[in-house]
Structure formats: C-alpha cells, structure tokens
Amino acid sequence: MNVQKNGTKKGMIVSPIENGTVIDHLPPGRAVRIARMLGLTEGAVVIIGQNLKSTKYGRKDLIKVENRFLTDEECSRIALFAPNATVNIIRDSELVEKRKVSIPDVVEGIAICSNANCITNKEPVPTRMVTVSRSPVVIACYYCGYEVKAEDLRLRG
Amino acid sequence: MDFLNRDIVSIKDLTRSDLDKVFGIARRMERDGYDRGLLRGKRISLLFYEPSTRTRLSFQAAAQSLGADTIWFAGIEGTSVMKGETLKDTIETVSNYADAIVIRHPYDGAARWAAEITTRRTERGEKKVPIINGGDGRNEHPTQTMLDLYTMAQSQGRIDGLTIAMAGDLKYGRTVHSLAYALGMYGCRIRLVAPEQLQMPPHVLSYLASRGVECTLHTSIEEVIGEVDILYMTRIQKERFPDENEYNRVRGMYRVTRKMLQPAKPTMRVMHPLPRVDEVSVDVDDDPRSYYFKQAGNGVPIRAALLAMVLGGIS
Secondary structure: OOOOOOEOOOOOOOOOOOOOOEEEEEEEOOHHHHHHHHHOOOOOEEEEEEEEOOOOOOEEEEEEEEEOOOOOOHHHHHHHHOOOOOOEEEEEEEEEEEEEOOOOOEEOOEEEOOOEEHHHOOOOOOOOOEEEEEEEEEEOOOOOOEEEEEOOOOEEO | OOOOOOEEEEEHHHHHHHHHHHHHHHHHHHHHOOOOOOOOEEEEEEEEOOOOOOHHHHHHHHHHHOOOEEEEOOOOOHHHHHHHHOOHOOOOOOOOOOOOOEEEEEEEEEEHHHHHHHHHHHHHOOOOOOOOEEEEOOOOOOHHHHHHHHHHHHHHOOOOOOEEEEOOOOOOOOHHHHHHHHHHHHEEEEEEOOHHHOOOOHHHHHHHHOOOOOOOEOHHHHHHOOOOOEEOOOOHHHHHHHHHHHHHOOOOOOEEHHHHHHOOOOEEEEEEHHHOOOOEEHHHOOOOOEOOOHHHHHOOOOOHHHHHHHOOOOO
C-alpha cells in the first residue's frame, strides 16, 4: 500500500493532516453532499477534493477533516452515498485505522421522505428510512413505504 | 402470528396464514351469526379524517354486532384538528378512551405513525391500543384488501391462480396498492390497466417483481377482458390529484358497460371498492357478473372477524 504516514498517497495534490479523518474513494461529485450530511462544513478545517485520479475507480472525491473522528453510525451514513468509501483515521500523522463502510439497516432523523404527502412532511414526525436493497442501494420510508435510490435521497438542512 | 393487540397497518405485515385465519372466522360468523357477547364492554374509536361510507359504517356495524361500543368522528369539522392539533396528540388522547382505534387519514404513513405512538405508550406502562388502518392517503387500505380477497374466494371458490385485472387510478388508489401486495401471496396473475400517468407506482411494481408475480401493463380493458376472472375497477380520485388539469386529462377514460362484458367469461366478476362515479355503468348492476355490492357487504364479516381477533374475543 502506498499510503504515507499522514494518510496521503504519493503525488496527492491536497495537503496532509496530522489528526483527523480522510474519507476516500467517494464517487465523483458526492463529497460536498457527504460533508454537509456529516456536519463537517460547520467550523472544522475541511479539505474537499473532487474528481481526483483514482487507480481503482478512474475518478473519485475525497474529504479530509481535521480533529474530527467519525463514529460507526456516521460511517454507515456515508455508505448510503458511497458504498465503496474507506475511512482512514489519522493520529499524529500516522494512519492508525482504515475502515470499510457498510450500508445501515435504518437511518433516522437526517433524511426527508420524497413523498410530499407523507406524514413526516406534514406533521412533526422524525423520519426513519429503511434499506430495502443493497445493490443498488434503495431506501424506503418506514411510514409510507415510498422508495428512492440512495443517490436521490434528500437530506435535512 | 397472534392477533391480540396487533396493529393492522399494512397488508404486507400479514402472512397468507394470517389472512386465511381472518377469512375462516369471517365465514364462521356469517354462517353461525354474530355473538353479541364477544366484545361486550369493549370500546372502539373510529377516527375518520376523510369521508367514508362503507369503511366507517361496516366497522361500526361489525363492532355493534359483537356488542362493542363505538366513539367516532367523521370529518375533522368540530374536532380539535381544526385548531391545529397534531395526530400524535389526538392519538395520545383517544388511547385513553378506547380499546382499539380505526383510523382513516389523508396522509400516507399516518396509520404507521399512530401505531408507533400507541406502542410507545406501553413503554410508559399504558395498555397497548391497537391501530387498524382504514386507509392512509394514497398508501394502503388493508381491511379493504381482506374483504376483496374474501369476495374473490366467495365468488370464484378460490384465490390461488386467478387472473385479476385492476383498472383505473392505480397510482393514487390505496386499495389497489394493498390488493396487489396481497395477490402476490396467492400466485395470481395481475393485469394493470391504466393510462401511463396513473400506472402502479414503481415501488409496488418492484415489490411484485421481487416476489416473482406475473404482472403485465395495459392501457385498455378490452385487451384483458376475455382472460380475467376478476375485473377490479377503481374510481379516478379527483381529491388525490395535485393538479386539476392532470385529473381532467384522465377522467372518464375507463368506463365499463354491460356490452363490454360480452367477451368475458360467464364466471368473471366485476368488483369495485366503491364509490363509483362513471367508471362502471349502471346497466352492469343487473348483469350476473356484477359483484361490487356483495363485495361491500362483506365488509361487515371481515371487519367483525378482525376486531374480534385483535381485541381478544377470539384467539
């Protein structure tokens, strides 16, 4: 593996971080959305790379965030939009952990049901989305059953 | 699964064995008569946020036939919903007054939310008040499906392997969504007849496909009338259309007349959840193949069986 001690590959055009998380192998065009979903755009130092060269996927997006370490639940949420993502934890410029993400069974609170007539869009009801298919990733509203592909899932905020 | 205190929200929550149990008890009640002592002392609340004739009255008739009391509203006029009360607060309140709640609501998923509210109450030490979905928005109408299946079995002697056409508003019609889910359990062949803009929603079609149900799409009733055992007509529901122009483009598109039934099998039956507007001509009423009024009548034994099972009158 050609990962250097600060989680940056050789020839990478974005600068390394000492402590934090590198979210790698995101499909091109998804990084900003994922950063927003995780609340990374609010205050933290974040570097977003878009359409970077990837030997594995051709092109990819990447997120680096300083002094923020993602929980398992946050990694699951990433999987909805980027099933092949890897999450690298960097401490003292060392790669200390490399995680694969896995698609969650249930997503609560963060998404909006795409069915305008759903009770969750009409009354103060927290949303709950259930994964009904993993390839392709399809998510259904727990309340009204309305299904959307994960890439079309709308998020709150 | 045991029916005691069980929420009846989606037909997909029920197995074929569950449905067959309901039909068995309904048949027994029809044959032996209703036991007015079965639910004596029980109170059933009917919360109908939307208009209804058959669902509300047949639930009420079913409850009364078994000796239960009913408390109800029909339309939100005169209730605190008019003052902005949320569904949660109404359900929390009515759960104190009733042993079961039947709800009809304009929003998809309202019944599932109501069921969650009464389940959460049990975590606070309150008794479970089961929720029965009497139709939630464009989503589902599971008790209609139960009586539809019961009617098919009654008229054809079986459900397994029947060929069933559903025609009209398949996009917004909750009865056909629930029915399509259920027919997949019985190995039925499904013919979906609708203009493109009112065809069955993709999530229902993908559910049927995932279960290997034979299902074909059509735009005219004539294409399928000769092969089907049941022609299930539906009303184009003006109230569900977000855009009146869209409604005007499709209204009156499907109209079954007695003449159109000529190529149909003598054993074929025309069903309709009712009310009808003009999609089934009045001259079909006198054809022996019309079955929609008998279908509406089956609401009482099916709903009585269900209430008895959910409220513990019959195990």
